[in-house]
Amino acid sequence: MVKAIFLLSFLATAVIAVEVHRCGDAYPHPTAVVIPGCNAMPCPVPNNSDFSFAVEFESSIATNSLAVNVTASLGPFNLPYDTPEHLRDGCANIDANCPLTAGQRVTMRGTAPVEAPIIGVTVRMRFEITGDSAQKVVCFAADVRLVA
Ligand SMILES: *[C@@H]1O[C@H](CO)[C@@H](O)[C@H](O)[C@H]1NC(C)=O
Ligand SMILES: *[C@@H]1O[C@H](CO)[C@@H](O)[C@H](O)[C@H]1NC(C)=O
Numbered sequence: 001m002v003k004a005i006f007l008l009s010f011l012a013t014a015v016i017a018v019e020v021h022r023c024g025d026a027y028p029h030p031t032a033v034v035i036p037g038c039n040a041m042p043c044p045v046p047n048n049s050d051f052s053f054a055v056e057f058e059s060s061i062a063t064n065s066l067a068v069n070v071t072a073s074l075g076p077f078n079l080p081y082d083t084p085e086h087l088r089d090g091c092a093n094i095d096a097n098c099p100l101t102a103g104q105r106v107t108m109r110g111t112a113p114v115e116a117p118i119i120g121v122t123v124r125m126r127f128e129i130t131g132d133s134a135q136k137v138v139c140f141a142a143d144v145r146l147v148a
Helices: 001-013
Strands: 032-034 044-047 049-058 069-073 077-079 105-114 122-130 136-147
Touching: 044 049, 049 122, 049 136, 069 105, 105 122
Parallel strands: 044 136
Antiparallel strands: 032 049, 049 105, 069 077, 069 122, 122 136
16 A cells, blocks of 8 residues: 555656756757656746756767756846856766667656745756757757745
8 A cells, every 4th residue: 555655756756857948950859858846837936945857868969978057037137157067077977877879768856956945936957968069969948936
């Protein structure tokens, strides 16, 4: 019984892919993005807590490296945001080993801390992953609503 409940809550919170924004036509879009506790944007995130995500994508190119760049914006303004150290090397957070072949499907998991000066605002978090020679591998943006 406990197992069944656990399984159900796991399915309810973890397996539903959320629709995320595209970064633009020049950027390959992920095949799925899962944000636990969020099935529609904006995703509620308490101030000063970690926002977790899993992104499944097919590498657009063969690459030895995956560099992850996270940026945050509030409306038209870019917020100062340093990509957390533990996220920068995408190869360290995927369910496969680099190098990747073109078309290889992988899932990257990570957590990014979220903080903002005011509660109730919606911050757009953009995740861009580039490969060798700064080639675009995948990109998406998620709206995160800061809650108390
Ligand atoms: C991350 O992306 C932003 C916005 O596109 C860019 O200004 C910045 O130089 C990038 N940082 C790195 C380390 O690539
Ligand atoms: C959110 O957390 C940051 C960092 O601790 C803090 O500076 C900021 O005031 C907090 N925001 C609110 C609305 O409490």
